[in-house]
Amino acid sequence: MVEPIISFKDFGFQYDSQSEPTLKHINLDIFPGEKVLLAGPSGSGKSTLGRCINGLIPQSYPGEITGSAIVAGHDIKDSSIFELSFSVGTVLQDPDSQFVGLSVKEDIAFSLENDERSQTEMRAATKKWAERLDLKPLLDHSPQGISGGQKQRVAMAGVLIDESNILLFDEPLASLDPASGKASIELIDHLARQQNLTVVIIEHRLEDVLQRPIDRLVVLKDGEIVGNDKPSAILKDSLMQQLGLREPLYLTALQLAGVKLADCNNIDSAETVAGDNIESALQRWTAGVSLQEPVLPKQPLLTLKNLKFSYNRNQPVIHGLNLTINRGDMLSLVGRNGTGKSTLSNIITGFLKLDDGEMKLNGQDLTQLSVKERADHIGYILQDPNQMISKAMIFDEVAAGLRLRALTDDEVERRVNDTLKVCGLYEFRHWPISALSFGQKKRVTIAAILVLNPEMIILDEPTAGQDLRHYTEMMNFLETLNREQQVTIMLITHDMHLMLEYTQRAVVLADGGVLMDARPADVLTNEAVIEKAALAKTSLFTLAERYHLPSALDFVAKFVQTEREVRSHE
Amino acid sequence: MNSQLLIGYTARDTFLNRLSGSTKLIGFVALSIIGMVTYDTRFLLGVLLISLILFHFSKIKYHEVAFVLQVIVAFAILNLVMVYVFAPSYGITIYGTHHMILGSPDHYFNLSWEQLFYEFNLLLKYIFAVPLALIFLMTTNPSEFAASLNKIGVSYRISYSVAIALRYIPDVQNDYRTISLAQQARGYEISRKAKLMTRAKGAVQIIMPLILSSLDRIEIISQAMELRRFGHNKKRTWYMAQPFKRNDYLALIIIVLIVLVGIALFKVNGGRFWNPFK
Numbered sequence: 004m005v006e007p008i009i010s011f012k013d014f015g016f017q018y019d020s021q022s023e024p025t026l027k028h029i030n031l032d033i034f035p036g037e038k039v040l041l042a043g044p045s046g047s048g049k050s051t052l053g054r055c056i057n058g059l060i061p062q063s064y065p066g067e068i069t070g071s072a073i074v075a076g077h078d079i080k081d082s083s084i085f086e087l088s089f090s091v092g093t094v095l096q097d098p099d100s101q102f103v104g105l106s107v108k109e110d111i112a113f114s115l116e117n118d119e120r121s122q123t124e125m126r127a128a129t130k131k132w133a134e135r136l137d138l139k140p141l142l143d144h145s146p147q148g149i150s151g152g153q154k155q156r157v158a159m160a161g162v163l164i165d166e167s168n169i170l171l172f173d174e175p176l177a178s179l180d181p182a183s184g185k186a187s188i189e190l191i192d193h194l195a196r197q198q199n200l201t202v203v204i205i206e207h208r209l210e211d212v213l214q215r216p217i218d219r220l221v222v223l224k225d226g227e228i229v230g231n232d233k234p235s236a237i238l239k240d241s242l243m244q245q246l247g248l249r250e251p252l253y254l255t256a257l258q259l260a261g262v263k264l265a266d267c268n269n270i271d272s273a274e275t276v277a278g279d280n281i282e283s284a285l286q287r288w289t290a291g292v293s294l295q296e297p298v299l300p301k302q303p304l305l306t307l308k309n310l311k312f313s314y315n316r317n318q319p320v321i322h323g324l325n326l327t328i329n330r331g332d333m334l335s336l337v338g339r340n341g342t343g344k345s346t347l348s349n350i351i352t353g354f355l356k357l358d359d360g361e362m363k364l365n366g367q368d369l370t371q372l373s374v375k376e377r378a379d380h381i382g383y384i385l386q387d388p389n390q391m392i393s394k395a396m397i398f399d400e401v402a403a404g405l406r407l408r409a410l411t412d413d414e415v416e417r418r419v420n421d422t423l424k425v426c427g428l429y430e431f432r433h434w435p436i437s438a439l440s441f442g443q444k445k446r447v448t449i450a451a452i453l454v455l456n457p458e459m460i461i462l463d464e465p466t467a468g469q470d471l472r473h474y475t476e477m478m479n480f481l482e483t484l485n486r487e488q489q490v491t492i493m494l495i496t497h498d499m500h501l502m503l504e505y506t507q508r509a510v511v512l513a514d515g516g517v518l519m520d521a522r523p524a525d526v527l528t529n530e531a532v533i534e535k536a537a538l539a540k541t542s543l544f545t546l547a548e549r550y551h552l553p554s555a556l557d558f559v560a561k562f563v564q565t566e567r568e569v570r571s572h573e
Numbered sequence: 574m575n576s577q578l579l580i581g582y583t584a585r586d587t588f589l590n591r592l593s594g595s596t597k598l599i600g601f602v603a604l605s606i607i608g609m610v611t612y613d614t615r616f617l618l619g620v621l622l623i624s625l626i627l628f629h630f631s632k633i634k635y636h637e638v639a640f641v642l643q644v645i646v647a648f649a650i651l652n653l654v655m656v657y658v659f660a661p662s663y664g665i666t667i668y669g670t671h672h673m674i675l676g677s678p679d680h681y682f683n684l685s686w687e688q689l690f691y692e693f694n695l696l697l698k699y700i701f702a703v704p705l706a707l708i709f710l711m712t713t714n715p716s717e718f719a720a721s722l723n724k725i726g727v728s729y730r731i732s733y734s735v736a737i738a739l740r741y742i743p744d745v746q747n748d749y750r751t752i753s754l755a756q757q758a759r760g761y762e763i764s765r766k767a768k769l770m771t772r773a774k775g776a777v778q779i780i781m782p783l784i785l786s787s788l789d790r791i792e793i794i795s796q797a798m799e800l801r802r803f804g805h806n807k808k809r810t811w812y813m814a815q816p817f818k819r820n821d822y823l824a825l826i827i828i829v830l831i832v833l834v835g836i837a838l839f840k841v842n843g844g845r846f847w848n849p850f851k
């Protein structure tokens with residue numbers, strides 16, 4: 004019988020800084036060559052379990068261990084990060100901040116330098132892994148000069164160079180655009196087979212990881228294992244929602260059409276799912292739903308004409324861009340990394356100065372207004388709330404903008420309290436911000452902008468790094484703002500689910516201009532646009548094609564419409 | 574904008590670029606020390622000449638270093654003036670004679686050839702090291718920088734922190750810009766339009782989020798480094814270190830010779846000062 008390479012027996016862990024154990028009664032065996040997906044909502048303990056595998060626990064995060072945990076023959080209780088690092092290679096979540104070298108080749112060779120290997124050995128090993136991971140032309144580049152997907156490949160090369168046989172990925176998809184994320188999952192799969200690696204992936208975006216076969220899905224909730232089986236077995240039970248995970252879209256669609264998942268085969272992927280009555284059920288469902296033409300706002304709020312911008316003269320980032328955003332729009336701005344999504348928002352907010360073109364807000368020339376003056380009309384919310392928060396208390400943080408505008412204390416108090424009520428933060432108003440969760444902090448930053456009464460807000464990746472519950476809360480909140488306060492909302496996002504389910508309009512940027520401006524369903528069923536803008540096809544589209552539905556576009560649009568109706572009745 | 578203010582490495586095809594970083598560092602440090610100790614004008618002029626010749630061969634363009642040079646010149650002049658203001662007869666004390674241009678040695682403010690000569694020596698000291706420092710910084714690949722520090726005996730943990738700083742400065746600058754603009758959008762005025770106090774208050778609003786986000790960054794970097802075995806062994810090797818070649822040994826011999834000449838001159842002069850007034 005094969006011995007497990009990772010083995011947890013009635014394992015528990017409690018951080019010294021916390022009063023409750025984070026992991027309880029974990030029993031888990033992972034065998035050599037297995038590919039395991041570790042999923043669970045925020046706070047479920049999945050990252051903690053990862054830290055136990057690479058030795059950061061108990062070395063860097065002291066705490067109390069109960070039971071036993073053996074990783075590659077080492078009891079984690081008395082082995083160091085150093086010992087474990089020869090067997091376990093870890094790729095951290097943010098490919099940018101784990102890049103320690105000044106250039107790609109130095110970063111790949113980093114662990115060999117620490118092992119005191121000779122330069123000849125390092126050069127040979129670096130060359131080998133750069134070739135395998137397609138990084139050869141980038142070897143002399145600095146981290147600032149390469150994309151997120153490339154950085155992640157560098158990080159992989161940097162741990163594979165140790166020839167360790169366990170690879171641990173901590174949320175590998177979190178900061179990649181959809182196409183890079185897909186490429187990354189394919190690469191992991193390819194390497195795992197080629198090198199016969201044991202792979203543990205920590206990720207809550209199931210659907211994206213399941214694009215390639217996974218041997219086992221382990222689901223954690225509140226520090227305990229609540230699911231440990233082949234993915235298909237867990238998906239069939241359709242327990243995803245209860246477990247706080249997002250169910251793959253194609254499965255939601257099948258259930259909407261009345262298909263029983265228990266009767267289906269190969270349900271891990273939209274490419275393979277099969278069953279006797281799927282085709283007829285889907286066709287019946289799509290014929291039975293009539294598509295209503297959505298009422299889109301028509302009154303222009305912000306008009307951009309022939310915008311031009313470049314950081315240096317030879318490479319224009321934005322070149323002849325035209326876009327009209329209407330009052331009350333909820334739209335998503337999507338596109339490949341580096342196509343100028345953030346640049347465009349920075350131009351609108353005045354952070355960057357336009358080379359040429361016209362920008363009008365309600366007919367008023369925006370280019371004549373300062374950053375501060377524009378902020379009275381258009382608010383911009385950064386992805387990382389920690390970059391925005393500058394006060395210790397919630398009330399003060401939200402009041403800061405008003406106080407700077409020299410309003411009376413009564414007026415400030417009234418408006419801050421109103422805004423806090425809208426944002427569901429009123430009860431917390433006297434709390435220190437440090438006591439809040441990531442999602443709540445994000446809400447504080449939104450409140451601090453909303454209090455200025457902007458007509459429009461721009462949010463950069465509003466749901467990045469949040470699990471299903473926080474994601475849904477955030478998006479429902481934004482939807483309410485849009486509907487009830489008539490705030491125009493522009494979301495910059497890589498999340499195709501978000502774009503499809505929550506926005507009525509998608510603007511795709513490519514080659515310095517608007518490549519497509521249409522309903523999200525139109526965008527995600529247009530293969531040319533998907534490829535050019537590094538988006539990802541949704542599994543709904545695959546489903547529609549495989550089961551010969553009359554129009555994939557209609558099917559996706561009907562699905563979104565039905566979902567939205569369900570949501571508004573909840 | 575930033576690129577003009579900061580001086581940085583560019584790949585240039587010169588023999589100075591091909592020398593190992595350690596050789597250049599040793600040369601820079603050794604010549605600076607001997608030059609700082611000695612007041613022998615002949616020696617200083619000689620070293621200045623050598624460093625100017627090297628600077629010429631390094632193919633560094635004046636406009637690349639103009640800003641730094643201007644700052645250094647301004648400071649050197651200020652320094653010389655201050656030396657005169659605080660000790661106008663120090664030259665007379667050192668050289669033991671007085672050849673007056675203005676006033677008499679009994680007055681506090683006077684001007685003597687000895688004082689001028691002493692300050693001329695100071696000026697030489699300020700300027701001879703500048704081309705050497707620029708050559709070292711601008712012809713040494715930053716990646717090799719840490720390796721050279723380590724080679725001359727600085728602990729690799731400290732050496733690597735130099736490399737890490739170089740790696741993350743652009744990221745932190747970026748963070749700073751983003752945070753600053755986000756705060757400005759909320760109404761903090763930090764541009765020149767505002768009063769000094771308002772600007773200072775605005776700056777504080779940027780520093781706090783910047784520190785918090787940098788602390789997060791540091792935690793992740795140190796984890797990433799630890800997971801890849803940094804800091805466990807007593808030594809480490811360097812991918813970018815350049816082994817010593819013939820030219821390096823040659824350069825080191827020349828450096829040693831120059832330093833020896835400097836030391837020999839102490840003997841000849843009977844001290845650190847060369848006295849032409851005797």
